[in-house]
Amino acid sequence: MISEQQKAMRERYRRAEAMLYRNVKSLVFNLETPVRWLPDSTAFWYRSESASGYRFLLVDAETGRQRKAFGHRMVAHALSVALGREVEPRRLPFETFEYVADSARIRFEVGDVRWECGLDGSSLQERRDPGLGKEPGNVSPSGRYEVTRTVGGDLVLVDQVEGRSLILSDDAETAYGYGSSPEGRNSAVTDRMGNRTITPRVLWSPDERHLLSHRLDERRVGTMHLWQGAPPDGSLRPRLHSYRQALPGDAELPLAHLVAFETDTGRRTDLSWSPLESPFLTPIELGNAWWSAGSDTVFFLDWDRDRRSVRLVSADPATGGCVVLVEEENETPIDLNALYYGRPNVWVGTDHQEIIWYSARSGWGHLFLLDGGGDPIRQLTSGDWLVTDLLRVDEETRTAYLMGTGREPSRDPYYHHLYAVSLDGGMPCLLTPEDAEHGEWPPWVDFSPDGRYFVDRFSRIDQPPQTVLRKSSGELVAKVTEADVSPLIAVGWRYPERFSAKASDGETDLYGMIVLPYDFDPTEKYPVVESVYPGPQATRTPRGFTDVVGESTRCLAELGFVVFAVDGSGTPGRSRAFLDASYRWQGRAGGVADHAAVLEQLAETRPYIDLDRVGIYGHSAGAYSTVRAMLEYPDLYRVGVASSGNHDQALTNVTWGERWVGPFPGPGWDTQANRTLARNLQGKLLLVTGDLDDNVNPASTLQLVDALIKANRDFDLLVLPNRNHDYAATWGTWNEDPYFTRRRWDYFVEHLLGEKPPQAYQVGGSD
16 A cells, blocks of 8 residues: 555655656746847747747837738648648648748748748648758758768868869878767767767858868877677677767867868868867867958957967968967966857947957956057956847947846846947946846847847746847837736746855855745745856856746755755856856866855755755766765765766866866876865765766776775765767667656655655556
8 A cells, every 4th residue: 555655755856756857848938039130130030939830920120010920720721631630720830931932931940851932822832852851961051062071070061052073182081080979078988879970160251252160180099998788789799889089188189270261163272280189079169250341351269278378360361471460377276258158249340340349458358449450449348247248249330249147237147138238438338127037048139130120028936937128229119018927837846046145255146946846835944955057167057038948946946955056166157256266176067065054044044944954966967076075075065966967077078177277297187186185075965977978988987986996985876878968868868867866866865855666666657
């Protein structure tokens, strides 16, 4: 017989499962509203969702008035006849479309078939394209040219208009080919297993007369291995998967030699510059190379290996000649965006006479206007706030549009707002006034092609998204739509609670969120679990609503825990000093001391928090921080689940390791590995790794396991066969392995809540 307590716990598991993203995404309408502007900037369309389905609506930019983008019933009828099955007007079998024939017709794809018809569904034409659904070559913006790569690694240019092909290169070698992506990109084995072809990495000049690519040399790069012990085809013999990846301290790195080609003749020009170090991604993939508006110049950025020196270089694609325009040096690594992987905030004017350069030399990331030779003209932004992204520059009005954080008083300093600032000087002008997160991810806002309008989406973790249309001056044109979360609230979903607390220094404000159980009773005592990710390249706490829907924190809360997240020192989004707290001292793991201090403060103001029952979990760098917290604060953190952890930065891609810890060997390297503190483990720790993790090699977890065994410490280990870094249950998807999800729940329920988990509960099964 199943006891009442066991029945109650199984019901909690059902509630937790119901809060997984794949289950709640259908309970929110208009959660995300991407827009597609018409080329003439007079209007844009978006997909409006409701319980009865969705419609494509066209919005007039001048008035904000909305109407159907085309005749849904008529298009549905035409498709029903063509497909031989009923197609509902509110559930058309495509999610996007484009206007063609001067907006008199629409084109869309259903499966591997491309269709075209009038706005009233008339003259429906089927255009079967065998290339649909496959990874294409790199097609030029006009569609005239396509670059493909041969099996041997050479590039071929196809002219679709003239029906001819040009062999651009014929000297590729193994690990020394053209337009490829480094195998150290954290997904090389995953891409192979998923049969994903990497599109040739090329940049088209605006006039399409040239293209820029690279020849990537990985011939001398060291090799990493993955051991697949249970091949899914039933083979008894394990398989070895190898990939080239440079580690910290390695002498040989992948090198990208930049090369330009003429599309008319195929003529090749090698840029006369030393090859660019590309251990993770190439300059083209990172956005560190681009063409001038006039198609006559290539610009690219070149960092030294320690990233404490960077140069902006211009190159002539006809001669290969290169000139340094700007150079900056610093005592700590230089980033040209507030986020490490963000696109560089660098702009060169059409006539090459002005440059906008991003620098944190003042202690905060800001924009500087330079002349064409790199000499300073004026500082465009300043103060104790952060420019995060330079979105566009209007040369006619001499206005730069940028995203910034921390400038508006009494607001969460992580909230992004859009500003305009004159190149001729003056204070930035706030264009998105709402006290909320604007965008949640780049490009943050959607400008019309002519820059006269923009669409802004804003929300908070306790406020559903709204979408509005504004003029470039910030003037509101119209409200476009608002998310409907009523079905989500109806099933018991609770808004997270925002909070601020002091860091371990007792002065610095930190910001986070708390997630409470659906049946929360403030008179009860609850075990608390921290969800942690220490960066240093990213933050953990969501700011906008979209990122909290389907959060793992909500699932754990349904099981009976109070769950919280906070961003400590050593993470981005604040001052340079705040971020640099982790440089060379990765062992601080995003301010573990800060996290412990915040937890103590939360317990002082919230008596329902039980400090005798504290758990922590995290993935990747979050797993590193999880273990670090348990080893440095064993009397506070009692239970932890650490999945895919980079427990020693010496085993990570050199780009990551040396960026955050510094040159190898050097200060900080001897203390950053978790295994150096293995003897401190006291609590219950579950270590998890996938045997095909090509982002953080399983060796990182197993070497920690080795140290724990040598220290005679008890722990639990789960190895997931045929799973990569994210434990995707299906190759090419982001669906987390359901078995791992359940085991994480079980671990906290058993060891922190002190109850027995439901036996063999199956996430996604019939339970």
